[in-house]
Amino acid sequence: MGISIVIMEQMLQLFLIMVMGGVIVKTGVLKGQDSHILSAVTLYLISPCVILEAFQVDYTLRVRNGLLLALGAAVIIHILILLSLPVLGRIFRLDAVEKASIAYSNSGNLIIPLVTAALGKEWVIYSSAFLSVQLFFMWSHGKMLLCGEKKIALRKIFSNINMIAVIAGAVLFISGCRLPSLVRGAMDSAGKMIGPMSMLIAGMLIGDMSLKKVFSYRRLGLITFLRMIVFPALSLAILKYSPLAGLTEDGFTILLITLLAVITPTASSITQMSQIYGKNAEYASVINAATSVVCMVTMPLMVFLYQL
Structure with missing residues (x-):
C-alpha cells in the first residue's frame, strides 16, 4: 500500500496546482488563451529536457534488458489500445479529441515525478521506454486524428523535437556519453x-x-x-498475468512502471496539441481535469491490485 499512498499524495498535489491555474484565470491575472504559450513551452522545451535527462544513466546489461522489457510491454499495450480504438469509435461515435484522449495517457508529464517519488530516481530510465513508444504513436496516429491528415509523414515524426530527444538520448545512453554537469543540471x-x-x-x-x-x-x-477504468484494467491483466515479468531481473517493478504510465490521466499533450491544431481544446482540458480527479482513486487502486 506504500506506493499507492505516495501516488495518491502526488496526484493531490498536482490537482491543487490545476486549481491554482483556474484561480489565476478566474481572478483576471491571466486569460485562458495565455495557456497557449505555456503549451508550446511544455511541448517543445520542457518535454525534450525530461527525455534527455532520463537517458543519462550508466549502460549495463541489467539496465539494457530492463529497457527492452519496458519497450516490449509499451509496444504491446499501445497496439492493444490502437486496435481497440476503431471498434470503440464506431460503437460510441467518438470524435477525434475523444479518441486521442482515450488512447494517450499523461505519462509524458506525470510518470517521471511519480516514479521518482514512489520508487526512486534510479528507476526513471525505464519510464523512457514507454515515453518513446507513446511519442511515436502520438505524433503519428494522434497527430493524424487531430489534424485530419490521411498519411503518416515519417519525416515530420522524426524531425519533431521530442523524437529527436529520444534518439539523441538513446545514442548517449548506448555510447556511455554524459552531458556536462552544468547542462544536466539545467535540464x-x-x-x-x-x-x-x-x-x-x-x-x-x-x-x-x-x-x-x-x-x-x-x-x-x-x-x-x-x-481510467477499461484500458487500465486490460493493461493490468496483461502486465500482471503474462510471463513478461520473468524475462529479466526486476521485471515486476519495471512492469509496474509501465502500468503507472498507462493508468495516468488523459495526456495533457492532447489539450496542447488541440490548441495548436485548432480542435476543441476546451473539451480536451475538461477530459484531462475529470480524469485527473478520478485518477486519485483509480491509480492507487490499480497499483494495489497489481501488487496483490
Whole structure:
C-alpha cells in the first residue's frame, strides 16, 4: 500500500496546482488563451529536457534488458489500445479529441515525478521506454486524428523535437556519453516543471469556462470510464498475468512502471496539441481535469491490485 499512498499524495498535489491555474484565470491575472504559450513551452522545451535527462544513466546489461522489457510491454499495450480504438469509435461515435484522449495517457508529464517519488530516481530510465513508444504513436496516429491528415509523414515524426530527444538520448545512453554537469543540471531543473506546468495549463483552460459549460459535455463520464477504468484494467491483466515479468531481473517493478504510465490521466499533450491544431481544446482540458480527479482513486487502486 506504500506506493499507492505516495501516488495518491502526488496526484493531490498536482490537482491543487490545476486549481491554482483556474484561480489565476478566474481572478483576471491571466486569460485562458495565455495557456497557449505555456503549451508550446511544455511541448517543445520542457518535454525534450525530461527525455534527455532520463537517458543519462550508466549502460549495463541489467539496465539494457530492463529497457527492452519496458519497450516490449509499451509496444504491446499501445497496439492493444490502437486496435481497440476503431471498434470503440464506431460503437460510441467518438470524435477525434475523444479518441486521442482515450488512447494517450499523461505519462509524458506525470510518470517521471511519480516514479521518482514512489520508487526512486534510479528507476526513471525505464519510464523512457514507454515515453518513446507513446511519442511515436502520438505524433503519428494522434497527430493524424487531430489534424485530419490521411498519411503518416515519417519525416515530420522524426524531425519533431521530442523524437529527436529520444534518439539523441538513446545514442548517449548506448555510447556511455554524459552531458556536462552544468547542462544536466539545467535540464533537470527544467524537467521538474513538466507535471506542474501541464496541470497549470489544464486549470487555466478550465478557469476560462463556466461550470455550466463543463457539465454540458454529456459524454465526459463515458470517456473518463474508458480512459481510467477499461484500458487500465486490460493493461493490468496483461502486465500482471503474462510471463513478461520473468524475462529479466526486476521485471515486476519495471512492469509496474509501465502500468503507472498507462493508468495516468488523459495526456495533457492532447489539450496542447488541440490548441495548436485548432480542435476543441476546451473539451480536451475538461477530459484531462475529470480524469485527473478520478485518477486519485483509480491509480492507487490499480497499483494495489497489481501488487496483490
